[in-house]
Amino acid sequence: MHSADLISLAPFIVLILGGLTVLALGIWPQHVSTRTLATVSAMFLLLGAATTVLWETPQTVNNMLIIDNLGRLFAQFFMFGAVAIIILSFNYAPTKNEVREEYLSLILFATLGMTLLVTSHNLVTAFVGLEILAVPLFALVAWKPTRSGAIEGGVKYAILAGFAAAFFLYGITIAYASTGTLNLAALGSITTDNYLLIVAATLILVGVGFKLALVPFHMWAPDIYQAAPAPITALFASIAKVAVLVFLIRLLCLQLQNIWEALLPLLGILAVVTMIVGNLLALYQQNLKRLLAYSSIAHLGYILVALSAGNSLGRDAAIYYALTYALMNLCIFAVVAAFSRPDQDRQNLEEYRGLGRRHPTLGIAIGICLLALAGLPPTAGFIAKLLAFGAAIKAGYLILAVIAVINTALSFYYYLRILIVFYGEKSTKQDVIHLSQGTLSIVIISSLLIIGLGIFPGWILDLIETL
Amino acid sequence: MYWLSVLIFLPLSGALVVGLTGRFSAASVRWIALAITVAELLIALGLWWSASPDSNGYLYIVQAPWIPIMGIQFLLGMDGLSLLLVLLTALLVPIAILVSWNSIRHNWPTFAALVLTTQAGIMGVFLALDLILFYVFWELMLVPMYFLIALWGHERRLYAAYKFFLFTVTGSLLMLVAILGLYFIHGEQTGIYTFNYFELLHTNLPGNTGMWLMLGFFVAFAVKIPLFPIHSWLPDAHTEAPTAGSIILAGLLLKTGAYGLLRFCLPLFPEASVDFAPFAMVLGVIGILYGALLALVQEDMKRLIAYSSISHLGFVVFGIYAWNQEGLHGAMLLMLAHGVTTSAMFAIIGMLEERVDTRLLPCMGGLLAPMPRMGAMLLLFTLSAMGMPGLANFVGEFLVLAGVYQVSAGLAIAGAMGVVASAIYLLWMYQRAMLGELSSEHAWSDLDHREMLILGLLAITVLWLGLYPAPFLNYLQVPASVIIELNTATLVGIEDALRRSD
Numbered sequence: 014m015h016s017a018d019l020i021s022l023a024p025f026i027v028l029i030l031g032g033l034t035v036l037a038l039g040i041w042p043q044h045v046s047t048r049t050l051a052t053v054s055a056m057f058l059l060l061g062a063a064t065t066v067l068w069e070t071p072q073t074v075n076n077m078l079i080i081d082n083l084g085r086l087f088a089q090f091f092m093f094g095a096v097a098i099i100i101l102s103f104n105y106a107p108t109k110n111e112v113r114e115e116y117l118s119l120i121l122f123a124t125l126g127m128t129l130l131v132t133s134h135n136l137v138t139a140f141v142g143l144e145i146l147a148v149p150l151f152a153l154v155a156w157k158p159t160r161s162g163a164i165e166g167g168v169k170y171a172i173l174a175g176f177a178a179a180f181f182l183y184g185i186t187i188a189y190a191s192t193g194t195l196n197l198a199a200l201g202s203i204t205t206d207n208y209l210l211i212v213a214a215t216l217i218l219v220g221v222g223f224k225l226a227l228v229p230f231h232m233w234a235p236d237i238y239q240a241a242p243a244p245i246t247a248l249f250a251s252i253a254k255v256a257v258l259v260f261l262i263r264l265l266c267l268q269l270q271n272i273w274e275a276l277l278p279l280l281g282i283l284a285v286v287t288m289i290v291g292n293l294l295a296l297y298q299q300n301l302k303r304l305l306a307y308s309s310i311a312h313l314g315y316i317l318v319a320l321s322a323g324n325s326l327g328r329d330a331a332i333y334y335a336l337t338y339a340l341m342n343l344c345i346f347a348v349v350a351a352f353s354r355p356d357q358d359r360q361n362l363e364e365y366r367g368l369g370r371r372h373p374t375l376g377i378a379i380g381i382c383l384l385a386l387a388g389l390p391p392t393a394g395f396i397a398k399l400l401a402f403g404a405a406i407k408a409g410y411l412i413l414a415v416i417a418v419i420n421t422a423l424s425f426y427y428y429l430r431i432l433i434v435f436y437g438e439k440s441t442k443q444d445v446i447h448l449s450q451g452t453l454s455i456v457i458i459s460s461l462l463i464i465g466l467g468i469f470p471g472w473i474l475d476l477i478e479t480l
Numbered sequence: 481m482y483w484l485s486v487l488i489f490l491p492l493s494g495a496l497v498v499g500l501t502g503r504f505s506a507a508s509v510r511w512i513a514l515a516i517t518v519a520e521l522l523i524a525l526g527l528w529w530s531a532s533p534d535s536n537g538y539l540y541i542v543q544a545p546w547i548p549i550m551g552i553q554f555l556l557g558m559d560g561l562s563l564l565l566v567l568l569t570a571l572l573v574p575i576a577i578l579v580s581w582n583s584i585r586h587n588w589p590t591f592a593a594l595v596l597t598t599q600a601g602i603m604g605v606f607l608a609l610d611l612i613l614f615y616v617f618w619e620l621m622l623v624p625m626y627f628l629i630a631l632w633g634h635e636r637r638l639y640a641a642y643k644f645f646l647f648t649v650t651g652s653l654l655m656l657v658a659i660l661g662l663y664f665i666h667g668e669q670t671g672i673y674t675f676n677y678f679e680l681l682h683t684n685l686p687g688n689t690g691m692w693l694m695l696g697f698f699v700a701f702a703v704k705i706p707l708f709p710i711h712s713w714l715p716d717a718h719t720e721a722p723t724a725g726s727i728i729l730a731g732l733l734l735k736t737g738a739y740g741l742l743r744f745c746l747p748l749f750p751e752a753s754v755d756f757a758p759f760a761m762v763l764g765v766i767g768i769l770y771g772a773l774l775a776l777v778q779e780d781m782k783r784l785i786a787y788s789s790i791s792h793l794g795f796v797v798f799g800i801y802a803w804n805q806e807g808l809h810g811a812m813l814l815m816l817a818h819g820v821t822t823s824a825m826f827a828i829i830g831m832l833e834e835r836v837d838t839r840l841l842p843c844m845g846g847l848l849a850p851m852p853r854m855g856a857m858l859l860l861f862t863l864s865a866m867g868m869p870g871l872a873n874f875v876g877e878f879l880v881l882a883g884v885y886q887v888s889a890g891l892a893i894a895g896a897m898g899v900v901a902s903a904i905y906l907l908w909m910y911q912r913a914m915l916g917e918l919s920s921e922h923a924w925s926d927l928d929h930r931e932m933l934i935l936g937l938l939a940i941t942v943l944w945l946g947l948y949p950a951p952f953l954n955y956l957q958v959p960a961s962v963i964i965e966l967n968t969a970t971l972v973g974i975e976d977a978l979r980r981s982d
Contacts, residue, residue: 377500389623390616396547399612399656406660411692414657422650429645433630433638474549 021072021080023064024088024128031057032121039114047112051103054117055096058124062092076196079134083267083332083480087131087259090336094252094343095124097455101244101347104449106355108242111157119149123248127256131263136185136195136217139260143181143224146253147174153248154241160357166240173223173233181220188213197268204271214272215279217264224257227283227317228290231310235294238306243358246302247346250309251339258316258335265320266328273323280321281413288314288420295427301362304427305345308386311424312338315401318417322404329477330400336473337385337393337466344459345382348375351452362434369435372446374453378460379435385463387428388421393466483523484542484556484607487566488617490523491516491573492600499593506588510581513592517574517599524570528563537958539563546613551663551674555610560955561812562606565739568819569606571941572731573599576724578934579827583723583834584632591632591724594624598728605736609677611659614744618652618700618736625725625733632722640713640720647713651703658696662748665689681747694749694756701745704737705793708766715774718786719839723830726782730789731823735815738796742812742963746800750966751973753801760801761884765894767794772901776908781829781839784909785822788865791898792818792873798895799880803967807883808960809953814876816952817864817945821872824861824938828854831931832913835924841909846918851926855914857935862910864942866903872945 019026035054038045065088071081098120102112126146133139151174155167189195191209203210219230226234238246265273291311298304316338319330352359352368352375359365369376385394398421405414466473494516498509531539542556558566576595584591601621608614622645630641659675666683667673674680685693699710706714714734718726746753771791778784792814799811831854832847833839848855864871867878877899885892927935945952 384623389619391620395616395619399660400550402657403660403664406657407664411657411661414660415654418653418657419650422646422653425646425649426642429626429642436627436631469547471547471549474547478549 017069018074020064020067020069021074021078023067024061024092025125027057027061027064028121028125028128031061032118032125035114035118035121045114047103047110050114050117051099051112054121055099057121058092058096058099061124061128062089065089065092073134073198076198077135077138078129078132079197080132081480082476083259083263084128084132086476086480087256088128090339091124091127091131091252091256094339095120095248097343097347097459098244098248098252100451100455101247101350102242104451105242105244105350106353106447107160107357108157108244116153116156119152120248123149123153123253127252130256131259133260133263134197136188136197136200139264140178140181140185142260143220143257144178146256147178147224150174150245150249150253153245154237156242156245160240160242162236162240166237169233169240170237177220177223177230179220180216180223184213184216184218184220186213187216197264201268201270210269211272211275214265214269214276218261218276218279221257221261222283225254225261225313226306226310227313228287228310231287231290234310235303235306239300239302239360243302243346243350243353247343247350250305250342250346252343254309254313255335255339258313259332262320262328262331262335266331277321277323280317281410284314284317284321284413285416286314287311287317288417292420292423292427295424298427299362300360301349301365301431302358302360304362304431305342305349308424308427309338309342311420312386314420315398315417318413319401319404321413322408322410324404324408326400326407327404329474330397330404332477332480333470333473334397334401337397337463340459340463340466341382341385341394344378344456344463345386347452347456347459348379348382351375351448351456352446362431365431366434366437368446369432370438372448375448375456376435378456380432381460381463383428383432385467387425391464391467393463393470396467396470482542483527484540484558485554487520487523487570487603488556488600488607490520490600491596491603495593495596495600498589498596504589509588509592510577513577513596514574516596517570517577520599520603521570521574524567527558528567531558531563531955537962541609546610550612551667551672551676552612553610553674553676554613555676556607556613557609557677558607559959560957561739561742561959563955564812564816564952565606565735566603568735568816569599569602569732571937572727572819572823575823575827575934575937576727578930579727579830580722580724581930583830587631591628594628595724595728597621597624598628602728602732602736606739611663611675611677611680611744613675615652615656615659618655619649621733621736622648622652625728628725628728629717629721633720633725634722635720636716637720640716643713644717647703647710651700651710654696655700658693661689661693661696665693677744683748685749685751690749690752691755694745694752697740697745697748698756698760701737701740702763704740705734705797706737706767706790707760707763707797708770708790708794709763711767711771711790714790715783715786718789718826719780719782723826723833726826726830727823730785730826731819734789734793735819738793738800738811738815741797741800742808742959746803746963747966750970754803754967754970757801757803761798761888761891764794764797764801765891765898767791768798768895768898769794769901772898772905775905776901778905779840779842781832781841781909781913782826784841784905785825785829788902788905789818789822791902792822792865794898795877795880795895798891799876799883802880802883802887803964804883804886805960805964806879806886808963809956810876810879810881810883812876812956812960813945813949813952814873814880817872817876817942820938820941820945821861821864824857824935824942825865827931827934827938828858828861831927836922841912844913845916846914847924848914849918850924853927853932857927857939858910858914860939861942862906864946866906867899870943870946872942874946875949 604617
């Protein structure tokens with residue numbers, strides 16, 4: 014270990030110190046206000062993001078971590094995302110007085126897990142990252158256990174995460190047994206036909222598939238999305254999923270390209286099944302959070318379309334889509350959090366009737382979000398779909414692209430349904446909603462980013478191209 | 481010429497200001513929207529004034545990089561055809577706003593913002609020459625239109641809005657696949673990855689690929705036109721939309737489909753289009769007769785006009801795929817004529833509805849006596865719609881039939897039956913609404929100044945198009961001959977290939 018590595022490790026150290034500091038503040042003799050705790054955690058996250066600027070890329074740390082531009086882009090993205098989640102949680106009525114040191118430190122540790130996952134250069138580091146990410150999430154799903162379904166959701170996620178970890182570990186074991194190494198670069202340099210390695214990659218894909226809620230490993234997603242408090246659902250649906258996705262992209266597209274090519278048919282089938290099942294289940298769903306869970310399953314399908322193209326455009330498309338996907342979900346769940354009742358989230362779609370009219374800012378934001386999710390220009394969602402479908406067409410998979418397009422058309426049905434409810438005329442109950450500045454600013458910033466990335470995708474695309 | 485960008489961004493920024501600030505009262509919003517659209521009309525007239533019809537090809541071009549990494553440009557161009565359609569758009573949108581003056585009662589700021597956004601989208605569609613830019617505008621006009629129907633429409637508005645959106649979006653997504661396919665084929669052949677229309681024009685498409693890509697485009701445009709098997713959204717959307725929505729739909733959105741055929745389908749895929757032309761003409765003639773037959777039995781005036789639109793747009797497709805001088809000129813003129821005539825009809829129906837609160841023909845009758853001015857106006861536009869010589873539609877329909885006759889006499893005769901049917905259903909409609917006994921005791925008020933202004937403007941246009949179409953035809957010369965050259969080149973190419981194989 015060189016002293017130069019300290020710079021590379023700085024963000025990780027900052028996050029660990031941050032988590033511990035927040036915990037320590039909780040046992041401080043004097044009472045520390047929730048605002049102070051939240052501010053301190055946000056400061057540590059911003060500091061962490063700042064230290065990534067110092068990274069000298071690309072380099073590896075002990076062959077365990079790889080410090081490169083892809084890692085930097087997403088590490089910063091996760092830390093800003095986590096700040097957004099903290100702001101949302103702080104202003105979220107149902108957990109108003111529960112967002113204390115434990116909650117905040119769990120978010121910091123989860124962010125650490127995500128950052129570790131996207132910079133891992135070794136399957137074991139990846140596994141450690143995955144678990145550091147998963148364990149805080151069990152607890153966060155079940156936060157304020159008196160809510161109905163909270164414990165159920167937490168336990169469900171814990172069991173499924175256990176399954177996922179088992180598959181993942183099994184894959185790692187087989188990879189080690191067949192090649193004698195767990196280093197990604199070393200695994201990538203194996204060019205001979207190693208069927209065991211393909212089996213190993215498939216098992217890892219299954220493990221990752223659980224986390225990404227690909228069909229047929231998607232059963233948990235709607236339940237967890239519904240059970241978790243809206244800010245935590247936002248965490249799940251945006252940055253936590255993207256972290257796993259970026260790990261998959263790094264594993265297949267950057268390191269194990271031979272394996273990627275071997276897995277293309279499997280990815281294609283997964284893509285088709287995931288899109289179709291996600292969209293069909295979303296069509297008649299009446300619960301908004303469950304509906305968005307199915308819609309995000311369908312979106313993973315579109316991302317897999319890009320990945321199953323197997324070309325560099327597909328990789329870029331998947332990275333761009335991952336960013337867009339996280340932004341869109343963050344924005345829409347921020348709106349859900351903003352409209353929450355004092356004790357819990359609104360569940361049924363009908364409970365949102367007319368809210369878009371009464372709160373024009375949030376109404377316009379949800380319009381932008383839904384049009385982006387549906388993939389209409391001039392939003393980032395359109396460019397993401399353009400790139401993803403373009404990658405499939407470039408690889409010659411015209412049928413795959415047509416299936417994806419028809420699914421997109423199908424998805425308009427339920428996105429429009431949500432939009433119409435939000436702009437509907439009769440509001441059922443005129444309950445008062447207190448909109449906090451913090452939540453509002455998150456919604457506005459993320460919807461502006463969605464539009465901005467749609468009109469000027471060059472900002473990010475130039476960066477992704479050089480990764 | 482940055483004026484082309486102004487045509488798009490003026491209404492767009494107007495929409496943003498009106499829609500987002502929310503500072504304006506309903507009364508002032510109407511004037512602001514009207515001012516913006518009139519300014520738009522003045523710009524369009526200015527462009528018409530300063531353009532010379534003889535110049536070759538494009539009158540104005542705007543080119544700027546947009547997403548260079550993917551070869552997407554901000555490329556706008558205006559030739560004779562787009563000039564006339566831009567003029568039509570600039571004329572009809574202020575009319576749509578004037579028509580809604582009193583009939584839209586709630587939420588004027590949003591309404592105005594949506595109408596202005598639609599206008600920006602339609603202008604963009606008629607001007608964009610980069611395929612992705614075109615797609616962006618194509619979708620941009622869709623979303624506000626959906627809301628116009630869904631929020632201000634009549635009883636079954638949600639159903640109609642859904643149907644409209646899902647039909648169109650499915651078509652346009654298939655077009656997106658075709659655009660991407662063309663992009664990659666062109667890129668692999670030449671090494672230049674670009675969505676630039678001019679570059680893509682001469683792409684060499686192997687085997688069946690051209691046909692598949694052409695079909696991708698064709699489906700998107702056929703939904704918008706709409707052609708026979710995929711027309712079913714149109715009667716619902718037209719009937720349920722507010723009057724302004726019907727005017728924009730019938731007057732402009734349907735034209736974007738026909739424009740797409742002329743601008744993209746035929747020039748990009750000449751070989752495939754030549755093979756496909758007979759099928760398209762048959763679809764066109766089915767549309768003419770089917771639309772006319774259904775119009776015969778409608779009780780609802782809006783629905784009747786909607787079916788007559790299917791019939792008239794069948795003529796446009798007919799003329800386009802006849803692919804000769806007369807046919808193309810006729811189709812292009814008919815697009816303009818239909819836009820003006822049908823908008824006027826929808827405006828009149830909207831005015832009637834404000835007075836009687838119904839659109840059903842059996843509930844009307846004898847309205848000519850209390851409202852002579854409205855009766856005269858409706859007569860003028862009815863005669864125009866049925867192809868009376870001296871009025872707008874006649875020139876177009878006559879030229880189309882003359883063009884089709886050269887290709888196939890049988891199809892031309894079948895198409896002419898459509899003209900006969902249109903005389904029946906339109907005159908019958910007029911008779912049931914305006915003549916006969918006055919059915920109800922009601923305080924009737926004839927057209928006021930605003931309504932006379934609307935219909936007067938449209939009437940002047942109809943007479944101009946009918947009596948002296950030369951100023952318009954002059955601009956259509958170049959675009960039509962470009963498309964015809966493609967046809968001849970293709971046919972010559974096929975003959976050469978045949979000769980070589982002998």
